[in-house]
Amino acid sequence: MTHHIAFYGKGGVGKTTLVTNISASLVEACFEVMVVGCDPKGDSTALLNNSIKIPSVLEQIRNHTDLTLDSLVHKGFKGITCVELGDPTSSATCASAEISRAINELKRLQVFEQINPDFVLYDISGENSFAALHAVIRQVEISRLCVVTNADFKALQTANDVFGFLEQYNSEHETPILMGGLILNSISSSFEEAFVNDFSFHTNARTIGKVPRSLVVRQSELYGQTVIESIPKSNQSYYYRRLANQIVDTTNTIYSGNMPQPMSVERLRAWSLEWAERIYALENGLVSDGASI
Ligand SMILES: Nc1ncnc2c1ncn2[C@@H]1O[C@H](COP(=O)(O)OP(=O)(O)O)[C@@H](O)[C@H]1O
Ligand SMILES: [Mg+2]
Structure with a gap:
């Protein structure tokens, strides 16, 4: 069975770094992994491909390229399947339609069936308000939504908005979107940890994983690689592997019913x-x- 897991949060909080390092940890543990970049920058999978951006689905649609499985997917680190949906180049409503169209092409070409991954990780941009998240939710059955934040107040405000979105969505739909957890990234002091913990407490959000701020992330980024690939024995790699384990655990356990309240x-x-x-x-x-x- 394929688990589709979405990662969402304010721009710059570290979603791409997390998604690529978690994917690298999962592939190391012999899972079949696919990463779908849903960010107009098209850089979600670059760290899995030595910093090289791959051609996006929307780019290929616009260029009238003959779409095939091979033109859409690219194999990155240890065989991770990489896809970039691309830049919708339009306003929020149309952006959602364009992203949906790109995902539809993946479905039409039966990419998920042919690759048959254990996990598909979606790196979803917080730009365009909830357009990209809407599109993904409409097109695929998301097993869990992970919200990423750091200790910046604006990032927490975005997390709070996502909880509001979830509450609204789940009250209107029969199949709810389940929360995978709140991931705290780039924590650099006990103050930051206490601040974000208190936010989780007040929103009833379950925290999975606290990832420290570390220079090795920057170093690996400069190498054009994930930390798992460039410095596999670092402490930071340990945090990513632990988080990957927690994600496997949450998707395999029956949902506890813990929903955050904005x-x-x-x-x-x-x-x-x-x-x-x-x-x-x-x-x-x-x-x-x-x-x-
Ligand atoms: N734990 C961390 N420690 C230090 N730097 C980090 C950490 N996580 C992310 N970064 C850095 O923060 C910047 C933004 O991260 P990125 O993953 O691109 O964010 P997003 O995808 O949410 O926009 C990058 O330069 C990245 O190297
Ligand atoms: Mg990103």
């Missing part, structure tokens, strides 16, 4: 003010609730 605009505002006060106390050496982080 904070209302007012609640989020009050929560952010509480944290602003804590930072003030921390900076000024005051003894107050939560300032010991």
Whole structure:
């Protein structure tokens, strides 16, 4: 059985880095893996191909290329199947239609059946509001949605918006989208960890994996490779492998029913003010609730 897993979050939080490193960890563990890039930049699979961008599905549709399995998919690190949907070049509504069309081509050519992967990981851009996420959800049955964030408040706001989207979507559809977990990326201090943990607590979001900020990620990016490929024995590789294990576990267990609840605009505002006060106390050496982080 193929599990389709979507990764979503604000631009720059580290989705592509996570998706490629998790894929590399899964392929090392002998799973058949496919990565589908749903980002107009078309760079989701570059780290699996020595930094080389592959021709996207939309590009080939626009150039009237004869679409075949071989023209759409490219084999990357240890045989990972790589696909880039490409740049929709239009507004949100049309972007969703264009991305749907690209996925439809994959379905028409029976790419999923022929490759028969254990996992398909979708690296979904947070640009165009929810257009790309909508398109993927409409076209494929997503087993789990993983939301990626770092400790920037704007990234947490986006995560909160995704929880709102999920709540709305699940109230309107018979088959709900299940939450795979909130992934905390690029954590560099106990303050950041406490901040994001508190966000998870207030939104009832289950956290899977905390990935530290590390220079080896930048180093590997400069090599044009994943950390798993370039520095397989690093601590950072261990975090990615652990996360890959957790993802295998969550997809294999019966869903626990834990759904995140978004904070209302007012609640989020009050929560952010509480944290602003804590930072003030921390900076000024005051003894107050939560300032010991
Ligand atoms: N854990 C990390 N430690 C250090 N740098 C990171 C980490 N995760 C991502 N980055 C860096 O942050 C930048 C954005 O990451 P990327 O995966 O491209 O984000 P996204 O796909 O969400 O836009 C990249 O330069 C990447 O190397
Ligand atoms: Mg990206």
